[in-house]
Structure formats: structure tokens, C-alpha cells
Amino acid sequence: MVIGAVEAGGTKFVCGIGNEHGTIEDKISFPTGHPDETVPRVIEYFKDKSVDAIGIGSFGPIDVTPESPTYGFVTTTPKPGWAQYDLLGILRREFPVPFGWDTDVNAAALGEAKWGAAQGLSSCLYYTVGTGIGIGVYSEGRTVHGLVHPEGGHTLVRRHPDDDFDGICPYHGDCLEGMAAGPALQARWGAKGHELPENHAAWEIESFYLAQSISNAVLLLSPEKVILGGGVMQQSQLFPLIREGVRRNLNGYVQSGVITDDIGSYIVPPGLGQQAGLCGALALGVEAWKNQTSSV
């Protein structure tokens, strides 16, 4: 079986093929331009691959409601050409195979649950902390949707006592993304995250916001694993600070040995490393293929 995978990111697209065991066998990557330029490259890649199904994990917001007339569209992005763009529909017309379709972070959460850090568990959260902050939610063995889809990067946060930064989210100012995504780090400190030393005050403040968001998500959803990926999380000194912050915030209330005694195994980097996004798209493709098979 050959499953296609598309990690449709706001900065770059990654296309690949793989199998039902999570192995990526081939991939290419190119920058995200106008869809008239980018989507033909996706089509070109899969043209001779004889895929049995394709999974797409996309930047958003996207329409994930199957009954909606705009199901499969990228909806309100400011990215030129992509607003109200029928990404799924265009690819479906080219390739008459089952398609899986979800947000990039939900896909990554699913991939981690199938083959990564949350393997065998029925729930996890997948954070990406980079240009923006996204939180994929996998719960009771499925990715979560509802009115639209999770957008947890924009939750409101309590301010760090030493932080007077205004925040840069155009919608909410000092929400989580406005205070802790890569561009917020850069705006606050005048340097990119990877240019700041490991012991810079930036990391204590950064971990404060991420730990707060994770604590609240753990209380609301009780995930069995919290996975932190994305460019900012390449600063591995953040992990112990975040874990300590979560423990401090919860203060023994969530009585689970994993949190009280073994939080190092609970809040972790992606098991699939840099391939979490592409493997997630692959997992969506595998699910689409299985669903079609089981409904025949």
C-alpha cells in the first residue's frame, strides 16, 4: 500500500509517500507560495506515485465539517490566494482516492499517537511553538473538532509578574500566541530565540506562558501525554522549566503519578522529531484508507 502525505504549512509544504506502519519512503519540500504555484507542485509530485489514499494536515483555519459546503477549504487566512481556497477539492479532483483532512497540529497529534511519543495512548496534546502557536487535540482515540477546530494558541493567559510586553496578536494582543510565539520572543528581546543564550531571562518567561497553557489544558482535558514541537521548542532548556512550571501550577491537585513523580516522561518532545507533521498527514491518509475499506 502506498499512502500519500501532505504537510501543508504556512511557510513550507512537505509532500511524501509512506506505508501503514508510519515509514516515510520518499519526500520533497518547497516553500509555500501562491496556491496557483504551490498546488501544481503537489499534484506533480503525486502524479506517478499510484497512491491508495492521501492525508493532508493543513495550516488554518480550515473547514473540517464534512457536511459544510466549504469542507476542505482553507478559510480566513491573510496569506495571498489561500483565503477560501478549496485545497482538498482540487486535490480530490486530480486523485480519485480516499482523502484524510485535518489541521496540521491535529494531524501531528494523531501521528504521535500512532507511531510517536503517545503510541498506544488514547489521548495527547501536540503543541507547535513557532511562527504561531497551535495545539492539536487527540482525545478518546480521535482528533477533536466541533464548531470549527481547536485554536488553543489564542487562549488568554495570566501575565508574568516581570513582563510588561504588550503582546503582538492582532486579535487578542497578549494571548498565548501574542506573548510566546517566535515573533513575540523576537519583538520582546530584539533577537530571535536561537540567538539568545540558554540562561537568558527570556526562557523563564517563555516557559511561564507555556506551562500555564499546558496546566490549564491538562485540567480541562486530562491528556495522557503532552508533546511540544516547533522551532521555539528546539531550545531544549525550555523543557525542564516548563515541567517545573506545570508541577508548580497544578500543586498536587491532579493526582497521577505521571505528573507528581515522572513529569519528564509526560511533557516531551515529538517522538517522530521533525517528521511529526508529515507522519501525521500519513496517519490521516492511513485512516482514510481504512475507513473506505471498512465501509465497502
Next chain:
Amino acid sequence: MVIGAVEAGGTKFVCGIGNEHGTIEDKISFPTGHPDETVPRVIEYFKDKSVDAIGIGSFGPIDVTPESPTYGFVTTTPKPGWAQYDLLGILRREFPVPFGWDTDVNAAALGEAKWGAAQGLSSCLYYTVGTGIGIGVYSEGRTVHGLVHPEGGHTLVRRHPDDDFDGICPYHGDCLEGMAAGPALQARWGAKGHELPENHAAWEIESFYLAQSISNAVLLLSPEKVILGGGVMQQSQLFPLIREGVRRNLNGYVQSGVITDDIGSYIVPPGLGQQAGLCGALALGVEAWKNQTSSV
């Protein structure tokens, strides 16, 4: 078919019987005392009812992990006699029928999704705002569990600019429950909620915290309905304040007509009114009965 329902609350127990359409046909209620006194009354009630299944929605924390040796226990409550108490096991030994078991708020969310304000939807949140604050989570057609179960009442909140109240949560001080549950209202204002006039400053502050929690939960989970029950929510002047607060917090970011144009139909009181908890337990019983039937 006769389904038993137990709403096992921290203050009172309600036992009833009903059918698979959500109709309660009989019920009794008594205060929650020591289990040696309370549980025999539950057993006595069901003894001659010939129930086909029983659902229990319980105060917590409780163990909801089927593989756990303490599945069915109330775990770490300070309530005398109830800590590490095998509530489900004791009732199971008396009645050899299928049992459903979940938190009181998850049960209420399920009941509302079956027969109440979220009927026909695949997701909703159920808040109870009373002696404590609990948030039941129903998502993708099922109640949510994971490491333990949702405990969203204890999420951290941003402080209201005019509020210098310390908060009364023994674990977190000024978390949502510490700032906005009934006892916090009383400690802050020196009077119970129902004794304060409708235009008292208490309500603007109360709605601030609840709207913040709802906004964050909507961002993280995208529920199709948010249902607010419990004693404090009997103050119906809170609803318009909360809805306006949520709209203000989200600031157009979640692009769904329900939120931008019709939030009055999105944030609502329980469709099952005061019976949300008992109907929720009934729904758990119906599910247990169906699961047994389908696995035979």
C-alpha cells in the same frame, strides 16, 4: 426497559429510574452522609425496581480508567468515609446488571447531548457553578477521559482589574473555582449569591471569570454548545454578561456565525433544567445497556 440513575453529588444523592428516551419515571433524593449510611439507601431504592442497567454520575475525583485496580472508586475527597471508597464495586455486587460510571459533570454533558440543549450535536461543555466549579467535556460523540478526568474548574485565570480578592482554593488560591464558585462569591461579598441584588458589582466580576474560562475552552476544544448550570447560574442576569464577555474575548477570531451573530443560542442554561444531572446518569445507564447488548 428500566434504567436506574444515580446522581451522586457531594451534597445530595438523587436516585431515579427512567427509560431509554430520557424520561425520568420516579426519583428520590437524600443528603450525602457517610457512605455507610448513604449507600444502603441507594441499594434499598433500587431493590424492587428490576433495573436493566444503572448509570452513576459521581462527585469526584473518581477513577474512570477501566484497567485500573481502583476503577469505580471515589479517590481523594476530604468528605468523611468517601476517600478510596469503591462506590461502583459495592453497587455492582448488589445488582448484576451493566453499569455506566463517569463524573457528575461528564454525565450531565452526555445527558444534555442526548436529550437536552445539545441534542443531536457531537460536542458540548457542561459547567456547573455552585459549591465548586466542574466542567464536563463531551467531544466527538463521547465523554472525555485520559490520565484521569477533566477538572477544568481549577484552571488558572487572569485577574479582573478591579478585583483584589485572594481566592479560596486550597490548592491554587485564585484559580477559577477559587475566584468564582459560590463560596468565593460569599467570601468576597459577605453574602450568598442569591442575596445580592441583580445589579451588584459581583455579577460583572463573576461573569468576567466565567467568560474567560469559556473563551479558553472554546478556543482549545471548539464545542458546539456551552451549557451553564448549578446554583450560581440561577442568577440569570449572568448569561448576557457572560455571552458579551466571551464575544469580547474572542474578538471575531473564531469565525462561526453561532458566536458572532447568535451567541444567545450558543451559551445556554441546561435544556434538562434541574434534571440535567439525573438525566445524565440515566444516559450513562442507557449507554451501558446498549454496550452490553452490542457486545453479546
